Amino acid sequence: MAAGTVPVWASELDSVVVYAQGALCRRLARGTIPAGGRVRVAGLPRSLDPDSLRARVVGASGVRVTEARVDVEAEPQDSGRGDALLREVERLREDCAAAQGRRDRQVTLIEEIGALRPVPPARKRDDPHRRTPVDAWLAFADFVDERLTVLHSRLRELEEELRRVEHELTVAVDRHCRASTDAPAAHVAASFGAVLTLDGTGQVEVEVEYGVPGAVWVPTYRLTHRRGDDAGRLLLRASVAQRTGEDWTGVRIALATADLRRRTELPRLRSVRIGRSQPAPAPSGWRAHPEGLNGLFTGYDTAGPRPDTGAVPSLVGAAAPSAPPAPPPPPAPVGYGAPAAPDRAEAVFAQAYGSGDPTPPAEPRTRARPRTGARPAAAPAGLAPAAPGAAPPPPPAASSGFAPAPPPAAGPPRPESADLDYTALVLCGPEEPEGRRGRLFPGSGFDPVTAEYRRRAEAVAALPLPGHAVRPRESAGSFDHRFDAAAPADIPSDGTWHTVTVGEIPVGLRTEYVCVPSVEQTVYATLVLSNATAQALLAGPVEVTVDEDYLLTASLPTLAPGGVCRVGLGPAEAVGVTRRTSLRESTSGLRNNVTVLDHGVHVELANRLSVPVRVEVRERVPVTSDADVRIEERADWTAPEDDGTPERHTPGTRLWRVELPAGGTAVRDGRYEIRIPAGKALTGGNRRS
Template sequence: MLALDSKISAVTVYRRGAVVTREVDFRQPEEGWPQQVRLGGLPLALADQSLRVRLSFPEGGAGLLATDLRLELDWQEPEPVPAPDLSAIKPLQAEQRRLCSRLENLKQDLARVENLNPTAPSSPSDQAPAAYAVQPRRALVQMRQKLLSEGLARRSQLAEELERVTTRLQELTTPLPSPPPAPLYKAVVVTLRQTPDAHCPLVRLHLSYEQAGARWSPSYTLRFDRDFTLAELSMQAHLCQSTGEDWKDVRLEVSTAEVAAWKELPELASRRIGRQQARPAKSGWRPAPPNTDTLFADFDRRPTVQVRPEEPPSWGGDPFAQPVPQTEVLDELLGAPDPFAAAAVAAFAASAEPSIQVDLRSPEDRGETMLRSGLMRRQAKAEPEMMRMRAPAPAPVMAAPMRPQAMAPRGGGGRPAGPAWQPVAPPPPPEPTSEQLAYGLLYMAGAKEPGRGHLQLRSPLEACLQLWKERYPHSPLDVLRLVQNALHESVRALQVNAPARHTFPKDLEGFDYLYSGEHNIDLPGDAQFHSVPLLTRQLSAHLLWLVVPKVTCDVFRQTSLESMPDLAVPTGPVDVYVGNDFLATTQLPNVAPGGNFSLGLGVDQSIKVVRNTGFKESTTGMMSSTTQLRQEVTVEAANQLSREVRLEIQETLPQTDAAEIKVKIESCEPAWDPISEKPGVYRWVLRIPAGESKRASLAYSIEMPAKLELVGGNRREE
């Protein structure tokens, strides 16, 4: 088996979760292509069912196939702690005792030297003091100081040697601490198969798996030029992952889709003309045996085989004195009964149709019946000597009674008589489930296990644990606890809220999109959001100034941008710049590929707008008088910028459903256009050169019976 070290090359982050792809290159060893390769160092939190492997050939060639993928646990068993060297302990202990003894003797010698003090000679009290010998006393003091200095130096030297020996002795006698357990990982074993014409100088193995702990949210940077004619849209991805591994120098892709979702495919029922035909049986699948418990019938019985001693044949006397059991005759003619054949016959009888009758009686019960069916001919051909030793055959026994279906009265025609007869259609073959097709994870339960005789499905983790117990029976690791902790830590990223003003992506009108990063990234697995650049696109922009003078005279800047045909924009915050100057932060809406969207850029104080109104009320007619309300609106805009502006002025016109009230436009300069999305709202579009002013005017009248009055007053414009 060839062990390989893989590296993360690409990551695709979905709405919740990610797919990690690892790659490793290897060449053919001198001894030939191995049958298996092993990739270790995989995180414990990966989804076992999502493992996929693929082979590619960067330098050309083919002929190597990956046929199987098995999951294992990767753990480096620690080396045993070395035992202390007992041969070096005893000399050190003897040296320690010797140094302690010398140090104690030296301390006693120093104490005696310190007691060497000169004393004055004694003299009677009534006499003068005796003469004091100075030179001997001085010599004694000098000798004492010399002995003390030499003794103290020797004591320091002995103390250092004793400390060194004691430390070394403690190192040898103190048991070494056990090394920390090696981290536990997952590993995969890939089985390879080589074709006869295989030729591949370099093989690249791609391994992909799913991880649950990853999320992302989009944000944008929109940079305009000074003329607002071009815009550069940069998309960033705020990523958060806690997959248990760091992503270093990887290709990044993000998607608005779920990492896994169930989608029903449409099935179009075919329309056939003519007589209905039976559905053809699906090839490649056969139903399971009808009764798998019969496989263990012999195991449950487990008869005790007793060997009967053979008696010598008696050639004298009456040849019929000792009758031979009938079973011996049948055994000789038919052979000994095979227990496996009996089990097969029982299984066939359980699955047979009701019209088929199988006799499962013991050979003793069916002996004469079988003899009557033609076995007497074989007995008649036996040797005469052997026949004289046999007992005469007993009287013929009755045949087995017929089943009720066989004894039913016959009716005319081809079907049995009886009004309740209905043709029984054979049951359809069972459809295999996805679990039954996971051949690598199926195993046959033993005879003493529950569900014996049936294929049992176990998860890849259960298979790993079984292999782990066989490989490391004395391991101190609690594998289940470590895996559960890894799974718990991997979902921490899903519990982190999105950054302020950010939202997690969703599908756009039922469609999901994939975005590929332009550069490789590094991302730690710390369950924190990190911003990474994703892609940049150039967009065409059109700047428009908008004002609704009936509501406010402030002029708002609004830019209209056209998205790229291959770029869908999910909603997210956008920072707007004009050149290198920050302008505003706003929210970008969902935009389909090739769609247009608008962004508000705030109020422009360089454009002034004034709105003036006029009102005149008159009554006409004598018998049926009519009230006419004339409204006049004038909007004047002044451009104080150094460039021409395109100003859109929106005004409303009263709407009525009453037939007796009429609204008429008397004059409108310049002409305006209705806004289809807003009933009753019209707009003027004025192009105002730099430093100039333009005016738009409107006059309309409302005619209604004099007995009526508008709610809120007849004057509509203020």
């Protein structure tokens, strides 16, 4: 059945699952199954992966899809917004080149006028020395000065015009680059569709699923907190960029950390029996060619060569016609914006569109490959093996086109992935060589236009990430997670970042104040955030809002379910801390051979807030690796314990956790002694540090 006679069903994009790189789209189409059961679902993007096409019938019993394949149709289209942007870029490019030329000519004219110098007439041998009139020098200098003033004024105008045109060109190029790729840029649009074969009758709804490259996402967060409260709201958002060739308008968005291209089927583990016969391997879906295939073309070969209909008849008495001249090589495919001259306009244009050099075509998805288990073709009569004792035949000429056939691989044939793609296999005709005709080989499915669409789509993966952003594949680790957006979203196919609100995440929050007065007498406010969900919170930037005022943007690490982390809020000026130290040196022992260094620490805290706070004061006690040197602590501080946060404490860290009421103060005193034997003391050393 011809493609034009197949009924066409319109489809609408229903949902999209964006993976770490790439997306899985689902379209819905409705209609009545025609006679024959073949329909064409239109609206698929040009950059889709044909191998990922899936189709099923939704909510209808007894109707199923027996075949699904990608179909391409070309149709003319009117000039749209994309062509208008392209024409605007071309016009500004020409204006920029003209302005550059006028500016260069003005600079050349200024250089010519500035190079003018008075040249005295040649003096003869017997002529006396002559004095040059001063008025002539001054008149010449006035002429050059006036001329340069006029030329420089004109040069300033031309440079200002050139800057304006370059700015307009840059803006137009940026608008064209950010424009949606949903609308094709050619006058002939090639639309992709799915040709389905349905088994059944009646009104049905069909779901078409396909994968596309050119979609990425990174998680972002927004944390809202009120000072003094132990609760807050963590809003999960996502920055999504896509250039798949279709606009996502009003679709349900889901975000996944998995790799779309990774194979997910489970491996089949087969047992190996030693000393017993092995069971026959399972069929692989491919079988070797039948024997005696070349006999099918015996009649075709005995008929002789086919007459050449394109040969030129010879004329009696006329000279032999000369060979027709070789056709000129086709022009190199120059990309849009290829520079013709190294000027500033081309530099601006090339910066946005690249150098325009032709790139080699992408590797085709399927190629005709020789089968590893195929029988070698029979040798021609002229290359038959010589009789014993005869001289070896001369090697064939390099221009004959015959290459030595590789020896067949040992063992059963192993089909490649292209050999199992039955829809792409092509039956070779009798004109093919003897080893290929009558056999199925993968056809050349390379489409340069589609390859260019896919190349542009995959360029989205190179977009620079927002600040503090981490790719989900790196932060998810060994586990995969999925997040469903609460409402439909609109994401155009322009290759720029767009923010999508996913939903609110329940988290536990508590405010703690931390200070290290031995380093800095400043108290810092922190939020201790705990993940109370069954999913991990991925690493990414978090915007912190305190009392409805934006405070800062911090970096949130990856939090497993139940994980805890700290988010710094900066200095808390309403909570003050003061630290004083004292040192007393003495000796002890029977012969006063032990030096005792008694250190005292005095810390005062003051809370000037209207709510009670909890302050964690951190001190440090010296540690020693010498058993003879003893350190004795006399304070009520404690060693840090594992509180679930990934924070690591320095050895010797001690903590005071002080509860301060509103407007209250607190004092903490601590002491520790360092006992050093006389043989371990450092004479003249700084024992106070």
